[in-house]
Amino acid sequence: MRHFAGGEVAHEVLQRLLEAAHAAPSVGLSQPWRFLRITDQGLRTAIHAQVQNEVQRTAVALDTRQDAFLKLKVEGVLDCAELLVACVHDAGPETEIFGRRTMPAQMSIASVACAIQNLWLAARAEGLGLGWVSMFEPAALAALLRLPADTSPIAVLCLGPVHAFYPLPMLQQERWREPRPLSELVQER
Amino acid sequence: MRHFAGGEVAHEVLQRLLEAAHAAPSVGLSQPWRFLRITDQGLRTAIHAQVQNEVQRTAVALDTRQDAFLKLKVEGVLDCAELLVACVHDAGPETEIFGRRTMPAQMSIASVACAIQNLWLAARAEGLGLGWVSMFEPAALAALLRLPADTSPIAVLCLGPVHAFYPLPMLQQERWREPRPLSELVQER
Numbered sequence: 001m002r003h004f005a006g007g008e009v010a011h012e013v014l015q016r017l018l019e020a021a022h023a024a025p026s027v028g029l030s031q032p033w034r035f036l037r038i039t040d041q042g043l044r045t046a047i048h049a050q051v052q053n054e055v056q057r058t059a060v061a062l063d064t065r066q067d068a069f070l071k072l073k074v075e076g077v078l079d080c081a082e083l084l085v086a087c088v089h090d091a092g093p094e095t096e097i098f099g100r101r102t103m104p105a106q107m108s109i110a111s112v113a114c115a116i117q118n119l120w121l122a123a124r125a126e127g128l129g130l131g132w133v134s135m136f137e138p139a140a141l142a143a144l145l146r147l148p149a150d151t152s153p154i155a156v157l158c159l160g161p162v163h164a165f166y167p168l169p170m171l172q173q174e175r176w177r178e179p180r181p182l183s184e185l186v187q188e189r
Numbered sequence: 190m191r192h193f194a195g196g197e198v199a200h201e202v203l204q205r206l207l208e209a210a211h212a213a214p215s216v217g218l219s220q221p222w223r224f225l226r227i228t229d230q231g232l233r234t235a236i237h238a239q240v241q242n243e244v245q246r247t248a249v250a251l252d253t254r255q256d257a258f259l260k261l262k263v264e265g266v267l268d269c270a271e272l273l274v275a276c277v278h279d280a281g282p283e284t285e286i287f288g289r290r291t292m293p294a295q296m297s298i299a300s301v302a303c304a305i306q307n308l309w310l311a312a313r314a315e316g317l318g319l320g321w322v323s324m325f326e327p328a329a330l331a332a333l334l335r336l337p338a339d340t341s342p343i344a345v346l347c348l349g350p351v352h353a354f355y356p357l358p359m360l361q362q363e364r365w366r367e368p369r370p371l372s373e374l375v376q377e378r
Contacts, residue, residue, distance in 0.1 A: 018371055019371060025358075027321075031368060035376075040378060102327060103323060109295050111302075113299035114302050120214065134288045135288055135291070138292060172218065176218070185220065185224060189232055
């Protein structure tokens with residue numbers, strides 16, 4: 001996660017980013033993405049508390065690497081200029097949205113991820129940093145946001161001006177994990 | 190799905206596309222994407238048969254829109270220049286890959302979808318068409334490809350030169366489904 005530099009994201013820039021997301025492909029043109037822009041400061045604080053709760057649980061689960069983990073910058077919920085929550089809308093089985101009969105949940109999540117990746121690339125092109133926080137309990141966050149039963153949060157997106165971009169993926173730079181070369185992940189059949 | 194124009198994808202172009210995919214963000218730098226390049230013609234034919242089987246099941250499920258569905262170009266497995274299968278590798282619960290404790294399968298799928306969306310945008314920048322086919326039974330395709338138990342196919346990717354790009358999303362142009370405006374999918378909280 002980048003270190004956010006405060007400031008703000010101009011309305012028209014945010015609109016362009018959301019339009020980039022909305023231009024993503026989706027299974028059966030289902031457009032299952034739902035975006036919440038969090039402007040209520042109390043709500044932002046409550047989201048931060050949920051994330052920090054999961055950060056602590058993650059630290060415990062990491063056991064011997066707990067101390068190293070807690071030194072990483074893994075979320076910017078309070079310090080980013082714009083906080084978005086991206087959700088997956090489940091069209092349910094009774095629909096004419098085809099292409100998700102055998103993998104319904106997977107394909108809806110994949111579609112939303114394509115939208116988020118578009119938004120991410122567009123943000124970078126605008127000189128803005130983005131971090132995808134997945135450390136939360138989806139049911140608890142859905143309750144906090146009063147989401148309908150068919151809508152689940154998949155990402156807390158921290159967006160805004162940053163002091164600098166990392167020259168390498170942060171977890172590589174901080175020597176948490178070495179990335180694998182592409183050649184190991186491609187095979188021919 | 191685009192109408193593919195035969196031809197081929199130069200090796201260095203394919204390599205650039207895979208590098209774009211491999212540059213995607215991933216949960217905990219887990220890089221859960223695995224790509225198979227299908228070069229065996231018999232295997233391509235067998236994949237096509239699995240896809241066509243699911244196309245038929247989808248048509249039956251669509252009931253009154255069956256005929257209209259069967260007129261759509263929903264796959265290009267036999268006619269695309271390059272056929273790739275993108276898979277999700279499940280790191281399992283016992284790992285130091287953080288950020289997927291509460292949504293393990295979802296976050297791995299989301300990471301692979303980000304990689305595919307990168308590959309898609311890079312393909313378009315190279316003037317190549319790409320179609321994501323999700324109409325297959327993942328267990329049957331995994332068996333055909335002899336994938337290890339921790340690896341599941343999420344996408345059959347049809348890639349190559351096309352006669353033309355659609356001016357609108359194909360399902361919109363063919364009046365299968367109207368896209369919704371962005372404004373309906375964004376809320377403030």
